[in-house]
Amino acid sequence: MNRLPIDEILPEFLTAVKTHSAIVVQAPPGAGKTTRVPLALLADSSFNNQKILMLEPRRLAATNAARWMASLLGEEVGKTVGYSIRFERKVSAATRIEVVTEGILSRRLQTDPGLAGVGVVIFDEFHERSLHSDLALALCRDAQQGLREDLKIVVMSATLDAAPIAALLGNAPLITSAGRTFPVNLRYLPREAEGRLPETVAAAVHRALNETEGDILVFLPGAGEIRRCQRLLENSGDGQSPLICPLFGDLPFDAQEKAILPASRRKVVLATNIAETSLTIEGVRVVIDSGFCRQLRFDPASGLNRLVTVRVSAASATQRAGRAGRLGPGICHRLWTEHIQTTLIPYAAPEICTSDLAGFALDLALWGVGDAASLAWLDPPPVAALAEGRALLKRLGALDRQGLITESGRRMAGLPVHPRLAHLLVEGGRRGYGTQACDMAALLTERDIFRYTFSSGHRPVSDSDMLDRVEALGEWRKKGGGGAMPDGVDSTACRAVDRVSRQLRSILGIKDSFLPCSVETAGLLLAWAYPDRIARQREPGSARYLLVNGRGGKLSERSALGDNPFVVAVAMEGGERGDGVIHLASALNIDMIRKECAGDIAWQRLVVWDGRQGRVVAREEERLGAIVLDSRQITPSADETTAALLQGISEGQGLASLNWTQEAVQFRSRVCFIARCFPDEGWPDLTIEHLGRSLEAWLGPYLAGIKTLTQLSNLDILSPLKNMLSWEQQRMLGGEAPTHIVVPSGSRISLDYAQDGPPVLAVKLQEMFGLADTPTLARGTVPVVLHLLSPARRPIQVTRDLRSFWNSVYPEVKKELKGRYPKHPWPDDPWNAAPTRHTKKR
DNA sequence: CTCTCCCT
Numbered sequence: 010m011n012r013l014p015i016d017e018i019l020p021e022f023l024t025a026v027k028t029h030s031a032i033v034v035q036a037p038p039g040a041g042k043t044t045r046v047p048l049a050l051l052a053d054s055s056f057n058n059q060k061i062l063m064l065e066p067r068r069l070a071a072t073n074a075a076r077w078m079a080s081l082l083g084e085e086v087g088k089t090v091g092y093s094i095r096f097e098r099k100v101s102a103a104t105r106i107e108v109v110t111e112g113i114l115s116r117r118l119q120t121d122p123g124l125a126g127v128g129v130v131i132f133d134e135f136h137e138r139s140l141h142s143d144l145a146l147a148l149c150r151d152a153q154q155g156l157r158e159d160l161k162i163v164v165m166s167a168t169l170d171a172a173p174i175a176a177l178l179g180n181a182p183l184i185t186s187a188g189r190t191f192p193v194n195l196r197y198l199p200r201e202a203e204g205r206l207p208e209t210v211a212a213a214v215h216r217a218l219n220e221t222e223g224d225i226l227v228f229l230p231g232a233g234e235i236r237r238c239q240r241l242l243e244n245s246g247d248g249q250s251p252l253i254c255p256l257f258g259d260l261p262f263d264a265q266e267k268a269i270l271p272a273s274r275r276k277v278v279l280a281t282n283i284a285e286t287s288l289t290i291e292g293v294r295v296v297i298d299s300g301f302c303r304q305l306r307f308d309p310a311s312g313l314n315r316l317v318t319v320r321v322s323a324a325s326a327t328q329r330a331g332r333a334g335r336l337g338p339g340i341c342h343r344l345w346t347e348h349i350q351t352t353l354i355p356y357a358a359p360e361i362c363t364s365d366l367a368g369f370a371l372d373l374a375l376w377g378v379g380d381a382a383s384l385a386w387l388d389p390p391p392v393a394a395l396a397e398g399r400a401l402l403k404r405l406g407a408l409d410r411q412g413l414i415t416e417s418g419r420r421m422a423g424l425p426v427h428p429r430l431a432h433l434l435v436e437g438g439r440r441g442y443g444t445q446a447c448d449m450a451a452l453l454t455e456r457d458i459f460r461y462t463f464s465s466g467h468r469p470v471s472d473s474d475m476l477d478r479v480e481a482l483g484e485w486r487k488k489g490g491g492g493a494m495p496d497g498v499d500s501t502a503c504r505a506v507d508r509v510s511r512q513l514r515s516i517l518g519i520k521d522s523f524l525p526c527s528v529e530t531a532g533l534l535l536a537w538a539y540p541d542r543i544a545r546q547r548e549p550g551s552a553r554y555l556l557v558n559g560r561g562g563k564l565s566e567r568s569a570l571g572d573n574p575f576v577v578a579v580a581m582e583g584g585e586r587g588d589g590v591i592h593l594a595s596a597l598n599i600d601m602i603r604k605e606c607a608g609d610i611a612w613q614r615l616v617v618w619d620g621r622q623g624r625v626v627a628r629e630e631e632r633l634g635a636i637v638l639d640s641r642q643i644t645p646s647a648d649e650t651t652a653a654l655l656q657g658i659s660e661g662q663g664l665a666s667l668n669w670t671q672e673a674v675q676f677r678s679r680v681c682f683i684a685r686c687f688p689d690e691g692w693p694d695l696t697i698e699h700l701g702r703s704l705e706a707w708l709g710p711y712l713a714g715i716k717t718l719t720q721l722s723n724l725d726i727l728s729p730l731k732n733m734l735s736w737e738q739q740r741m742l743g744g745e746a747p748t749h750i751v752v753p754s755g756s757r758i759s760l761d762y763a764q765d766g767p768p769v770l771a772v773k774l775q776e777m778f779g780l781a782d783t784p785t786l787a788r789g790t791v792p793v794v795l796h797l798l799s800p801a802r803r804p805i806q807v808t809r810d811l812r813s814f815w816n817s818v819y820p821e822v823k824k825e826l827k828g829r830y831p832k833h834p835w836p837d838d839p840w841n842a843a844p845t846r847h848t849k850k851r
Numbered sequence: 852c853t854c855t856c857c858c859t
Contacts, residue, residue, distance in 0.1 A: 067857065095859060112859025141858065207852095233852040258856065282855055303855035316854065360857095368859095425859035457854085472853080512859095565853075582854080592853070 013041030014187040019049045031162040031178035035171040037188030043074050047106045059128025061106045066134050068094040075108040111141035118148045129161040136166040138359035147384040191334040197347045207237035213297050223294025224276040230301040230318050232257045235279045256280040296333040296341040307365040309393035313583030323353040367428045370398035374414040375422045405432040433538040443519040445526040449534045451510035460499040473568040475595040479526045532597040535577045542578040545636040557634035561588035616649040618657025623718035625653045651712045655704050673727045678762035679746040686787040693733045745787050752776050753844035771796040778842040781812045800833045815839050
């Protein structure tokens with residue numbers, strides 16, 4: 010065997026395995042860890058007759074690793090070295106190394122927590138941090154500490170963040186190996202690119218084609234950008250244009266192969282993240298990295314996933330650049346500046362932090378763990394997502410009220426699908442729709458069998474109806490799984506769906522032949538899986554729906570499903586706010602909803618204020634969650650009406666919607682004034698804030714018979730306000746905070762009780778002749794503020810000391826105004842002049 | 852410009 014960098018550290022590794030229960034191996038790509046580490050353990054005598062399990066994140070990686078190790082031993086796969094992946098198992102009694110994928114390991118741990126006969130479990134590529142590998146490591150560690158102290162755990166990681174893993178595993182020894190790749194020359198943009206991504210990328214491709222040799226691999230976030238970029242590159246083609254190959258997961262197999270295999274012409278591969286780790290493309294010397302990728306984020310608040318386009322992590326950018334250095338020295342053009350590079354997050358958030366945790370929660374419940382905190386996590390599962398997952402499991406009957414797994418939950422956990430689909434399968438089997446349930450679950454698990462055919466512009470009849478897919482799958486079977494399918498149906502995807510459906514049938518023990526699925530059956534099955542996404546059309550003919558869970562969803566405009574008043578939204582992407590996008594749905598009928606959801610449907614009496622109509626409305630609604638199935642008018646009781654009215658007032662314009670006459674306004678101010686003067690004398694609180702809060706208490710009794718805004722605006726609120734005072738208080742108010750004051754001229758003048766501060770008496774100067782003392786209120790404690798006015802009611806002086814006004818200010822005032830108002834009296838001696846509101850002539 | 856990528 011040729012020497013690999015990993016060979017340097019194998020002796021140290023073997024020593025560590027003997028003295029520690031967990032070891033972390035850190036080795037970059039090209040070190041050879043995937044084949045050498047298991048073989049070294051096999052050759053060591055300490056694990057005689059015990060099995061070595063190695064976890065790989067992908068099926069292809071698992072089979073390749075097993076084949077390569079077997080060939081190094083000069084054997085066939087399935088002898089000493091074997092593998093188990095979904096649908097395929099190559100092991101024998103002689104097998105000592107078994108390479109498995111993630112789901113297999115979780116399942117094996119769940120059925121045999123002691124991992125009988127296994128000496129070592131190796132987690133390869135652990136830095137990818139898939140939800141499954143995090144869970145499997147936590148369960149393994151739990152098993153090791155509780156049941157199997159002799160079990161060894163080896164975690165292998167390619168990146169430099171292995172130290173926290175070592176700490177998690179009880180300060181496990183961390184052994185680092187060198188790697189073997191060629192240097193890659195990194196080139197950044199001088200300044201941040203403007204304009205849209207595909208344009209920027211296309212320009213970079215043109216530059217690279219002129220300046221460098223070799224095939225070019227371009228990383229873009231998604232299929233949309235790839236298509237646009239492809240169009241730009243093809244349209245600008247000169248005679249020598251290179252081969253442009255799109256590459257993304259939903260592409261049919263032959264198109265993917267065309268992108269991967271060497272070509273006779275120079276090649277430009279436009280790829281998503283698929284080329285970052287899973288697929289290796291031959292002949293690449295140049296990488297162009299747009300710096301963005303798409304991620305699915307689970308939003309616990311809506312219970313929906315959302316696709317977001319985000320900047321890649323620094324680790325991901327390194328991995329992408331490394332793709333140019335597999336043959337020899339390479340070049341990587343990063344379409345961002347060196348400054349942006351310093352702002353990239355070091356590693357992408359692990360799946361456990363961003364995913365739907367329903368299936369994860371079911372696995373924990375099956376393991377018998379109620380509190381996730383009792384297991385060891387590098388990043389603990391987020392509380393909100395876990396709670397959302399558990400709530401869904403309860404709704405699906407997988408957990409009981411205490412959160413313990415039910416019998417049905419155990420059956421669901423044994424099915425290799427999301428808990429929603431597991432429920433569909435269990436319920437479907439029980440009710441005699443087993444084969445249709447398997448097809449439906451398989452269609453939803455695997456890649457969509459409908460393909461968008463961009464070149465021909467042809468589309469399937471409806472792009473969002475689940476039933477169309479069920480029927481297309483039936484057609485495909487009728488043709489014996491081959492033959493020409495209608496444009497837009499992907500035969501490869503049909504085969505994958507059929508395979509999963511058959512596996513599910515075998516697990517469930519279903520032997521019936523495949524049966525067609527009616528629209529009713531399809532709706533029924535999907536309502537079991539998505540009870541919270543049953544939806545009602547908002548208006549006839551509208552593409553907008555309201556879901557049982559209160560969210561809004563919008564079907565694509567051309568979807569033929571838009572004729573249905575009820576649908577179940579299957580694949581749905583939550584919007585930031587407002588309506589989400591319903592990608593897949595199925596029609597439902599109201600009778601089926603009434604029957605299947607009977608337990609969740611209730612008639613609800615509703616007496617509420619309708620702000621738009623400005624009146625109390627009363628009806629009874631048949632509700633399923635947020636959606637209304639039926640409703641009818643009712644006659645509300647007096648109490649209900651009052652309560653609705655009060656709610657309408659406080660939710661609407663508040664006190665402003667009441668009839669505030671001048672008298673009522675003044676009354677309220679007077680009481681507030683006197684309450685401020687005598688805070689300890691038990692005056693009621695008539696501030697706006699308090700009145701708003703205590704509507705029911707003071708206004709409630711006066712609302713009998715009032716149902717509309719018009720009636721409300723005719724209600725005199727002076728009486729309710731007055732009745733908040735005792736008779737004694739009302740009498741005292743009249744004396745100490747009167748509405749008016751009689752001035753020397755004999756006029757009764759209204760007092761202005763301001764919000765804070767003393768009340769104001771605005772009066773013509775001539776009406777006050779002879780008065781020395783400023784009038785007072787509140788048992789003589791508060792002099793009013795006099796606004797002395799000219800005959801034309803212009804303010805002349807503000808004072809609270811009338812005596813000194815007559816003595817010192819009046820002579821000046823007189824001089825100034827006498828000429829302007831000659832018809833009015835301006836006596837030299839105001840003390841002895843007759844007060845008057847009239848001119849001199851009288 | 853619909854929808855990144857894996858796995859039981």
